[in-house]
Amino acid sequence: MKKILVTGGAGFIGSHLVPHLLEKDYNVTVLDNLSNGKKENIPAAADFAAMDICSEDVGKLMQDKKFDAVIHLAGQTAVSTSVKDPAMDEQLNIGGIINILNNACHTGVKRIIFSSTAASYGDNPHLPLQEKEPVMPLSFYGLSKVTAEKYIKLFHSYYDLDYVIFRFANVYGERQGDGGEGGVISIFAKQIAQDEKITVFGDGKQTRDFVYAGDIAAGLVRALETNNVNNTYNLSTCTQTSLSELITLFSNIAHKKIATEYTKERSGDIYHSMLDNSKAIKNLAWHPHTSLELGLARTFNYFKNKA
Numbered sequence: 001m002k003k004i005l006v007t008g009g010a011g012f013i014g015s016h017l018v019p020h021l022l023e024k025d026y027n028v029t030v031l032d033n034l035s036n037g038k039k040e041n042i043p044a045a046a047d048f049a050a051m052d053i054c055s056e057d058v059g060k061l062m063q064d065k066k067f068d069a070v071i072h073l074a075g076q077t078a079v080s081t082s083v084k085d086p087a088m089d090e091q092l093n094i095g096g097i098i099n100i101l102n103n104a105c106h107t108g109v110k111r112i113i114f115s116s117t118a119a120s121y122g123d124n125p126h127l128p129l130q131e132k133e134p135v136m137p138l139s140f141y142g143l144s145k146v147t148a149e150k151y152i153k154l155f156h157s158y159y160d161l162d163y164v165i166f167r168f169a170n171v172y173g174e175r176q177g178d179g180g181e182g183g184v185i186s187i188f189a190k191q192i193a194q195d196e197k198i199t200v201f202g203d204g205k206q207t208r209d210f211v212y213a214g215d216i217a218a219g220l221v222r223a224l225e226t227n228n229v230n231n232t233y234n235l236s237t238c239t240q241t242s243l244s245e246l247i248t249l250f251s252n253i254a255h256k257k258i259a260t261e262y263t264k265e266r267s268g269d270i271y272h273s274m275l276d277n278s279k280a281i282k283n284l285a286w287h288p289h290t291s292l293e294l295g296l297a298r299t300f301n302y303f304k305n306k307a
C-alpha cells in the first residue's frame, strides 16, 4: 500500500491526514475542487488534482496513477445544507462515492477508506453506541453517508476491493471551518479568540464526544496498514463533554471569563451523543491520545494567531 489518493485532502481532516501520510513515506495525491478546502492546506510534497469527485476526469486520473488505496473525505459535510438541499447532498455524497468506487474497481485499487459519521445512528439512547446498533439517520447528510456505506459493501461483494468504514464522532482541531461551517469547538474558539460573545443553543448540558483531528488522521493511517479490513469502526473518545464544560475549559485556556448567551435549542439537535471505540482500539491498535485540554489549547491558539 504505497500510492494513496486522498479525496477532500485540502479540507480540515485532510490537512491533518496528508502531512501524517507524507511523514510515513506514502506517495500522496490530493483530489479536491477547493469548494470548502484550501490550497495552502496541501503540502508541496503531495500531488494535487484540482477536480470534482463527480467528474469524468477522476477516471483519467485513477487510470493514470494506479493508486493502491483511496481515502475518501470529499463531499457535502453540513447537516443543515443537506436539509436545505437534499439533491445536492445526494449528488456529492452518493454520486461522488459511486464514481470513486466504479473507477477504483477498474484501476486496481485494493482498498477504500471511508469517512462516515455518528449522524448515521440518529438519536439512539443506548450510549455508548456500538457499531452493531441500527442506523437511523435523522438528516439527509446521515442518510447519504449510510447509503454510501451500503454501496461500498456491495461493491466489495462484486469486486476485489477491501474497505474500512469509519464513523467519526465530533471531530475538532486547527483549521476546522476555515472554508465554511465548522463544529461547535471551532466556532467557540474563533469567537473567544476575537473577544466575541458565544451563543449556546439550549441549556448547555447537552453532550458530545469530541475527538481531535490528529487522532482521526492516525486512525485513517491505521486503516491502510491493518489486516482487519471489511469492517466498520467508530473513531471517538467514548467520553461525553457538555457545552458548559467546554466553556469552562476554554475559560481556563484563554485566562478570561467568557461572555455566553443562551438561546432556544435548535430543532433536530440530539441531546447526548457518545460512540463506543473499543472495536477500533482492539482491531486497529488505535487510541485517541490527545486530551481535550491539549486539543482545545491547540485549536484556540490557532484561531488566536489568525485573529
Ligand SMILES: NC(=O)c1ccc[n+]([C@@H]2O[C@H](COP(=O)([O-])OP(=O)(O)OC[C@H]3O[C@@H](n4cnc5c(N)ncnc54)[C@H](O)[C@@H]3O)[C@@H](O)[C@H]2O)c1
Binding pocket: 007, 008, 009, 010, 011, 012, 013, 014, 031, 032, 033, 034, 035, 036, 037, 038, 051, 052, 053, 054, 072, 073, 074, 075, 076, 077, 092, 096, 115, 116, 117, 118, 167, 168, 169, 170, 171, 172, 177, 183
Ligand atoms: N468534521 C467532522 O466532525 C466530521 C464528522 C464525521 C464525518 N466527517 C466526514 O469527514 C470528511 C471530511 O470532513 P472535513 O470536516 O474535513 O470537511 P471539509 O469540508 O473541511 O473537507 C471536505 C473537502 O472536500 C472537498 N470537496 C467537497 N466537495 C467536493 C467535490 N464535489 N469534489 C472534490 N472535492 C470536494 C472540499 O473542498 C474540502 O476540501 C467528510 O466526508 C465529512 O462528512 C467529518
